[in-house]
Every structure is written in C-alpha cells, then in structure tokens.
Amino acid sequence: MRKDTDFFILVFSVGLFVCTNIFLMASGKLPISFNGFGIVLGAGLTLAIYSFLYKDNPAFKIAENLYVGVSLGYTIIIVWFNFLKPDLYDPLIVPFFSEAAKTPQYTLLVPSLLGIFMLLRFSRNLAWLSRWTFAFVVGLGAGISIPRVISAFILEQIKPSLRPAFTGGETILSSIDTLLILLGVTSVLIYFIFSLEHKGTIGKVSKVGIWFLMISFGASFGYTVMARVSLLIGRVQFLLKDWLGILQ
Amino acid sequence: MERFLRIDRRIIFAIIAGAVIISLILQFELPIPGSKPVLAVYKKIESIPENSHVMIAFDYDPSSKEELQPMAVAFLHHCFSRNLKVIAMTHYPGAPGLVEQALNAVAGQYGKEYGEDYAFLGYKPGGASLIINMGENLYTAFPKDFYGNDTIALPILQGIGSLRDIDYLFDLAAGTTIETWIVYGKEKYRFEFGAGCTAVMGPDMYPFLQSNQLNGLLAGLKGAAEYEALINKKAFAVSGMRSQSVIHAIIILFVLFGNIIYFMSRRTRHA
Incomplete structure (x- = not known):
C-alpha cells in the first residue's frame, strides 16, 4: 500500500513537471531552444535532488548518479584541453609527427614518467616504482611546505596576539579586542594542557577557554546555517526567475 | 506537549521553503550596511x-x-x-x-x-x-x-x-x-x-x-x-538577503520553541 502511494506521488510529480514545461513553452515564457531545454533540465534536476527531503526515491538516485558522471566527464575534458594537451601532448608528442613543429621538450619525460609510476600501484609486479614518485612528492612537498607554513601560520599569526594593548593612538575598543584575543589564546591553550589536572586556577582559566571555544563553535555553526540557506535561496531564485518567470 | 517534540521534519522543510519563496516574491528592502x-x-x-x-x-x-x-x-x-x-x-x-x-x-x-x-x-x-x-x-x-x-x-x-x-x-x-x-x-x-x-x-x-x-x-x-x-x-545577493534574514528569524523562533517545549515537557514529566 505504502509503495503504491510512493509510486503514485512520483508519477504525479513527473506528470505535473512535464505539464508545467509544456505550458511554459507553449505560452512563450520558456524559449524552445537549447537554452530553454537547459533551464528545464536544471529545474528538473534541482527538484529531483530536493525530493530527497521527502524520501529517497528513483528521481533523486538518477540525479545523484548523473551529477557524479557529468562532473567526472567534464573534469576529464577540462584537464585534457587545459593541462595535458598544452603542457604535455603539444610540446612532447606533436613534434615527433610534425615537421613544422619545434624539437620535442625531452625534459617533460621526467615528470611524465613519475606520473606513470604513480599509476603502477595497480600492478603487483611494478608497484615498487610508485615509491619513487611518492618519495619525490613527499620530499619536495615537505621541503617547500615546512618553512612556508611555519612562517605563514605560526610566526605571522603570533604577531597580532603579541601586539601591545596600549601603545597610544588606538581606540579603547581595539585595545579591548587585543586583550580579548590574548585572553582567548591563553585560556584555550591552557584548556588543552591535559598533563595538569584542571583544578584551582588552571581549572578556572580552562573554563574560560571552554567558553571561548563554545562561542567560536556557535559562530561557525551560524555561518554554516547561513551557507546552506544561501544555496537553497539560489536554487529557489533559479526556479522562480529562470524557470517559472515569476521573479523579474 | 510530547507531540510538539516529534514534529515531522518535513513540516519544517515545507515552512522553510515557503518562507524563502514568499520572501523572494514580496519586494521589501532591508538595510545592508558594509562591514x-x-x-x-x-x-x-x-x-x-x-x-x-x-x-x-x-x-x-x-x-x-x-x-x-x-x-x-x-x-x-x-x-x-x-x-x-x-x-x-x-x-x-x-x-x-x-x-x-x-x-x-x-x-x-x-x-x-x-x-x-x-x-x-x-x-x-x-x-x-x-x-x-x-x-x-x-x-x-x-x-x-x-x-x-x-x-x-x-x-x-x-x-x-x-x-x-x-x-x-x-x-x-x-x-x-x-x-x-x-x-x-x-x-x-x-x-x-x-x-x-x-x-x-x-x-x-x-x-x-x-x-x-x-x-x-x-x-x-x-x-x-x-x-x-x-x-x-x-542583484541576486541583495534580494537573497531578504530571504536569508527571514529564514534566520524563523530558525531562531524554532530554536526558542523547541527549548520552551522541551523544558515544559520535562516539568510535566517530573510533576
């Protein structure tokens, strides 16, 4: 009985969607063109994805799988035309087959081989070659990252925390800001000292740290709610404006 | 009281969707000061x-x-x-x-x-x-x-x-x-x-x-x-902020409503 109801709701929704589009196209609100069909497709997929809020259903499954497939296909095309063709195929492979082209850039063989070695992890006999690539990536990555990350994320971040609160010239509010940052940093750091029992002064200061953490979690959650609502608003704007033509 | 704590979440989705649609259709201005x-x-x-x-x-x-x-x-x-x-x-x-x-x-x-x-x-x-x-x-x-x-x-x-x-x-x-x-x-x-x-x-x-x-x-x-x-x-962002403000107000009301009902139901359970 329940399955029958779900099937009826699905068929009714699809039917309503088709009728709406026929009406919109017949009344000239949607152009009968690639652009018009693109809008219909976009509206259909948006509604199919949001239908999950009611219940998991075949329309949602189709839209979900289509999203994965289309985004992967699009990525492959973009990577080929923006990266592999101009940076590897044209300078290394094309010159072998074209007399007018320049000499092949043989230096590109090194990164190409390292890239191919990475894929050899799938072969039992040749998987050891992938370690060369990983060794290169880890070594290079660590060498480049460690000094930069220490400089950007630690040294530069410590500076505003150590700024004097009262040097003259600044407003009282900015001095309060600086004191709050100092209090926040020290109390949260003390909260994360687990080798000392949180009793007495340590316990009181770590409680202040918990308050700072809770306020920051609240701010993050508030921003997250705003982000998710923004996505909904954007999609509803698309449905009301581009598809139904209600909004101007 | 207990039934308020077991509201079907789809009702809340419908209220949110309705609020977004209505606030987009109704044209009203809210101040947007630059931070x-x-x-x-x-x-x-x-x-x-x-x-x-x-x-x-x-x-x-x-x-x-x-x-x-x-x-x-x-x-x-x-x-x-x-x-x-x-x-x-x-x-x-x-x-x-x-x-x-x-x-x-x-x-x-x-x-x-x-x-x-x-x-x-x-x-x-x-x-x-x-x-x-x-x-x-x-x-x-x-x-x-x-x-x-x-x-x-x-x-x-x-x-x-x-x-x-x-x-x-x-x-x-x-x-x-x-x-x-x-x-x-x-x-x-x-x-x-x-x-x-x-x-x-x-x-x-x-x-x-x-x-x-x-x-x-x-x-x-x-x-x-x-x-x-x-x-x-x-353009889009300014008109979207109307809905954003309405939805935030609704969410705050839901949070207050949920807490009030929770504490009231706890009191009746203990009584």
Whole structure:
C-alpha cells in the first residue's frame, strides 16, 4: 500500500513537471531552444535532488548518479584541453609527427614518467616504482611546505596576539579586542594542557577557554546555517526567475 | 506537549521553503550596511590606479555557485567600472564554465575587449606548485590561455612577468585555496591579497584579517550582498538577503520553541 502511494506521488510529480514545461513553452515564457531545454533540465534536476527531503526515491538516485558522471566527464575534458594537451601532448608528442613543429621538450619525460609510476600501484609486479614518485612528492612537498607554513601560520599569526594593548593612538575598543584575543589564546591553550589536572586556577582559566571555544563553535555553526540557506535561496531564485518567470 | 517534540521534519522543510519563496516574491528592502572586511576590499579597488592589473582566482565550482558567483559578478563590475585589467584563472576543473559566464556577461556591459582588458588563463592542477610557478614565471605556468592563445602574445599581460607584478589578487574560494595562496604566494611574492569565501569558511579566515595576511574579506552571500550594495549594483545577493534574514528569524523562533517545549515537557514529566 505504502509503495503504491510512493509510486503514485512520483508519477504525479513527473506528470505535473512535464505539464508545467509544456505550458511554459507553449505560452512563450520558456524559449524552445537549447537554452530553454537547459533551464528545464536544471529545474528538473534541482527538484529531483530536493525530493530527497521527502524520501529517497528513483528521481533523486538518477540525479545523484548523473551529477557524479557529468562532473567526472567534464573534469576529464577540462584537464585534457587545459593541462595535458598544452603542457604535455603539444610540446612532447606533436613534434615527433610534425615537421613544422619545434624539437620535442625531452625534459617533460621526467615528470611524465613519475606520473606513470604513480599509476603502477595497480600492478603487483611494478608497484615498487610508485615509491619513487611518492618519495619525490613527499620530499619536495615537505621541503617547500615546512618553512612556508611555519612562517605563514605560526610566526605571522603570533604577531597580532603579541601586539601591545596600549601603545597610544588606538581606540579603547581595539585595545579591548587585543586583550580579548590574548585572553582567548591563553585560556584555550591552557584548556588543552591535559598533563595538569584542571583544578584551582588552571581549572578556572580552562573554563574560560571552554567558553571561548563554545562561542567560536556557535559562530561557525551560524555561518554554516547561513551557507546552506544561501544555496537553497539560489536554487529557489533559479526556479522562480529562470524557470517559472515569476521573479523579474 | 510530547507531540510538539516529534514534529515531522518535513513540516519544517515545507515552512522553510515557503518562507524563502514568499520572501523572494514580496519586494521589501532591508538595510545592508558594509562591514569592515568588505569595505577594505572595496576601498582597495577604489585606490588602485586605472589600468592596473587585478588577478581573480575563481576557486570554486557549481556546488558553491550560489554564494560565490554573485560575489564574482559584483567584484567584476567594480573592476571594469574602474577600468582595471582583469586576469582570471582557476584551480578548480569545474570552474571554467562559470568564469566564462561571469566574465563575458560583465565585460560586455562595459565594452571591454578580450585580450586587451581581460583574459582567462584557464584551469591548471597543482595547487601550491602552480602558485610557486606563477610566482616565478606566469608564462611557464600558463603558456596558453583558456582559448588556446599564446599568453605571451596577449596585450593585457604586457609588463606582467609573475605574481610580483600583480597589483591586487582576489581569491574566490570554496576550499582551502586562500591558505594556499597565503602560504605559497603572498608570503613570498608580496602581492596585495583579498578574498571572498563561502560562509562556512568565513570564521576560519578572520585570523588572516587580524594578521593583515588578507586585506579584506567577503564571506558568503552576506559579503556578496554588501559588495553589491556598495557598488550600487543590487542583484541576486541583495534580494537573497531578504530571504536569508527571514529564514534566520524563523530558525531562531524554532530554536526558542523547541527549548520552551522541551523544558515544559520535562516539568510535566517530573510533576
């Protein structure tokens, strides 16, 4: 009985969607063109994805799988035309087959081989070659990252925390800001000292740290709610404006 | 009382959907004052001389379009109205379609020419290594633009050798690219840097404002709406903020309602 109801709701929704589009196209609100069909497709997929809020259903499954497939296909095309063709195929492979082209850039063989070695992890006999690539990536990555990350994320971040609160010239509010940052940093750091029992002064200061953490979690959650609502608003704007033509 | 604690969540979804639709259809204005981080980006663009080079990194894809595309459009309006040269690029393979859409729509309104006034370098993988490459030599990082033209021949790039020659770099980010730009780009090549990000990332970016590693920040649809209001081009973000405010009020009411019912039901259980 329940399955029958779900099937009826699905068929009714699809039917309503088709009728709406026929009406919109017949009344000239949607152009009968690639652009018009693109809008219909976009509206259909948006509604199919949001239908999950009611219940998991075949329309949602189709839209979900289509999203994965289309985004992967699009990525492959973009990577080929923006990266592999101009940076590897044209300078290394094309010159072998074209007399007018320049000499092949043989230096590109090194990164190409390292890239191919990475894929050899799938072969039992040749998987050891992938370690060369990983060794290169880890070594290079660590060498480049460690000094930069220490400089950007630690040294530069410590500076505003150590700024004097009262040097003259600044407003009282900015001095309060600086004191709050100092209090926040020290109390949260003390909260994360687990080798000392949180009793007495340590316990009181770590409680202040918990308050700072809770306020920051609240701010993050508030921003997250705003982000998710923004996505909904954007999609509803698309449905009301581009598809139904209600909004101007 | 207990039944209020077991409301079908689909009723709440329906209320939220209804509130969004009604607040979009009803035309009413809410004040959108510019916050300090948004004003900093605005003032920076106002202070750059004409024909200076601004690079925009469109580091997002369709899943964050609703927040970042209005921001990109508003920022492009400001750049083109100030006659700045815009160089676009992306770290995201899903971005090129959105970049073309935004660039062509806005540049067309100001009569800007591709190659002369703006250019799209396209997508390149690599993240940190791409930024380092751009910092050393822009032409080895992007030998060709998105349309297959040699970048060295583009008039807009005359006088630009690397990231050091860019007057302002603005990253529209849906992931961790702001940190990557700071660590591997700004720290070494010393360009002026601002960013726009999704609201989820907003709180994490404030420490970079505090340390001046970011000169300004547009966070989420609110940041986009503030920027639209500042440049007097009220569009998607401003109209979206109406719904945003209504939904936030409804969520606050739901939270209060849920707590009141919870405490009341606890009291009746104990009585």
